[in-house]
Amino acid sequence: MSDLTVMRTHKLFIGGAFVRSESGRTFVLNSAKGTFVANVALASRKDARDAVLSARSAFEKWSGATAYNRGQVLYRVAEIMQGRKDQFVEELILMGSSKRDATKEVEQAIDQWVWYAGWSDKLAMVNGSANPVAGNFFNFSVPEPTGIVAIIPTVTPSLYALVDSVAAAIVSGNSSIVIAAKKSSLVALSLAECLATSDVPPGVVNILTGDAAEIAPWLASHSDVNAIDLSGISKKDLLIELEKAAAENLKRVLRPDKNLPQGLNRINLWLETKTVWHPRGY
Amino acid sequence: MVFQYAPAPESTKIVKIDSSYGLFINGKFVKSKDGSQYKTINPATEEVLSEITLAGKKDVDLAVKAARSAYQKWSKLPGSVRxxxxxxxxxxxxxxxxxxAVLETINNGKPIRESRDVDMPLxxxxxxxxxxxxxKLEHAGLGPKPQSLGVAAQIIPWNFPMLMLSWKIAPAxxxxxxxxxxxxxxxxxxALLFAEVCQQADLPPGVVNIITGAGETGAALVNHPNIDKVAFTGSTEVGRLIASSVAGTKKKVTLELGGKAANIVxxxxxxxxxxxGIVNGIFFNQGHVCCAGSRLLVQESIKDEFLDLLYERVQTLRLGDPLDKNTDVGAINSAAQLAKIQELTQSGEQEGADRWSLKCDLPEKGFWFAPTVFTNVTQAHRIAREEIFGPVLSVLTFRTPQEAIEKANNTPFGLSAGIWTEKGSRILEVANNLRAGVVWANTFNKFDPTSPFGGYKESGYGREGGRVGLAAYLKSENKK
Known part of the structure; x- marks a missing residue:
């Protein structure tokens, strides 16, 4: 018997499918020690636009799912990740983490799915309200998902940031497109494999590996993207370019910050408040 | 017999307008350092009311400095004192x-009935x-110790001058x-009269500063490096400019922009x-309402019957002197706005829609536009897509609820919508599917300080009113 390893093909995750970049491009991913790891698909503008289409087509069903259902789906992601815990740890170590840090990061990432899963059916209770307007009306406010959120997560910690930013967007019913940095592409792909086998409907999370400086401008200027998480953008001029492009259709924007919003405040970035009035009377 | 209305003008004696105004900075009216003067008029008569300061960059800087220095104390006052x-x-x-109310009507052109009974009570x-x-800020749901942001630059529109002022200043x-x-x-x-209210309330100097001017003054304010927050209500076009101009800064922004609301019958x-509801939705405040129900979506089976009722009702609207207590439709706010309404309605005719306008005498002076209804409108027509911000209704039809929802959502805007049906489950399902921040069911154009207001998509971001309205002016500790 041969113990030769079967190597994984590193593709993009669009519309629930693993696809090569439409451009046919790849980049060489080396480990922290400089050894060859993989030829990873390098996402292009076309891939980004395909991802927007799939995110939009997933939105109606995902945002219309019951909160209970969304919570179970997110919890299922934690279950699948738990089963692959060692794999995530190895990948983080390969890219330069210590075993201790890698283990902690993976555990936190799994816990984060569980934590967000529990929010799905509490958001409307905590954020919503019955409003005592001065008049004979029933008036209530409910939170609703903004739509499609493009996400450029921070690079360190790679897995935790991916999970935190994606879960915060999709728990309320948004669909998402993530640009994972080249250095994060191993865990990004493994996360995609977890998502693909965990009842997350196709298109709710799309993961592109590549260069944010190349792809993010196409998402920032895309009229069918409703919001953009720029927390992983470190270059000032790129940030300004992206924020200006996002202004074109008034995207909701999260800027990079040492203290990013956490918890409910992170979820609320991608929520709208809808208020409904109805008169009372016999 | 037909009853005629006798004129019933509200007296203007209650109002005293100075011949000119400075800027309200640090608790006092001051002369401009580098600005100029312009005239403000009564849009119903074109009479010049006063000379107003067009604040320059130095003025903006002084106002921001005053606000910054007042912030040190104001932000540390116990909430109960504020x-x-x-x-x-x-x-x-x-x-x-x-x-x-009288001053608002004189300077804005809206009927006294509205400024007196709607604007000012709100x-x-x-x-x-x-x-x-x-x-009670710790109960706002933003975490245990929410903090103020600092100096807020607030720019408001002309359609509800005092109401928009209150929506901005009160939560801030x-x-x-x-x-x-x-x-x-x-x-x-x-707003200049409100400065006097601040003085009477003995509000600490610099907590509220009011600077007058046009777009350039607003741009200087938004771009000032020492502000922490921009709150803007106005056109989507200017909203885009603001969102773009704060790129790369730490300024927080909330925007309440345009709309093209569907009112579904x-x-x-x-x-x-x-x-x-349809009449109120589009002719209230001459249609100068960002959430106006400017697209009527009527179910095809009742279209003719409904339009007959609508025309009959619109014919009873009284257009004229805004100070008259019986006036329903007042003056268009400015020559520029009138030109914009005229241009868009001409495009409606050119693109093939059928125009019906109320036959009524328009006063010789001032800016006026008769209530107008367009039928045979398609979704591609400019009058179905662009915000007219005037008393112009575009009528479209639908057959199924799904079609109504699709048409209602077929716009880059998402501020408001209306639903008219006697079926409760349909109201809830349609409301659920409309991508709009405010949905009025069997009512329209209702506002309340406890009721959040603001839009989806290109109608802006953030909400005003209620608990969620506080989020626009607070930051929270980042605790999970």
């Missing part, structure tokens, strides 16, 4: 309500609501911010009630 100042302001606004209510929040001050507010170029007078609606 609340008491806001309660004082609310009471003074109630006491001087008629004076404000203004006082808004200050009362947020006064009570000032010492309750949360502990100080403000520099710029009223719209054409409607500065009530199902075949089982209470038709007379729905007609009232």
């Amino acid at each position: 609340g008491k100042y806001l309660y004082r302001i609310a009471r003074i606004l109630q006491e001087r309500s008629r004076e404000f 203004v006082a209510a808004h200050f009362f609501h947020y006064a009570g929040w000032a010492d 001050l309750a949360a502990g911010n100080t403000v520099v507010l710029k009223p719209a170029e054409t409607t500065p007078l009530t 199902f075949d089982d609606a209470a038709l007379d009630q729905a007609v009232e």
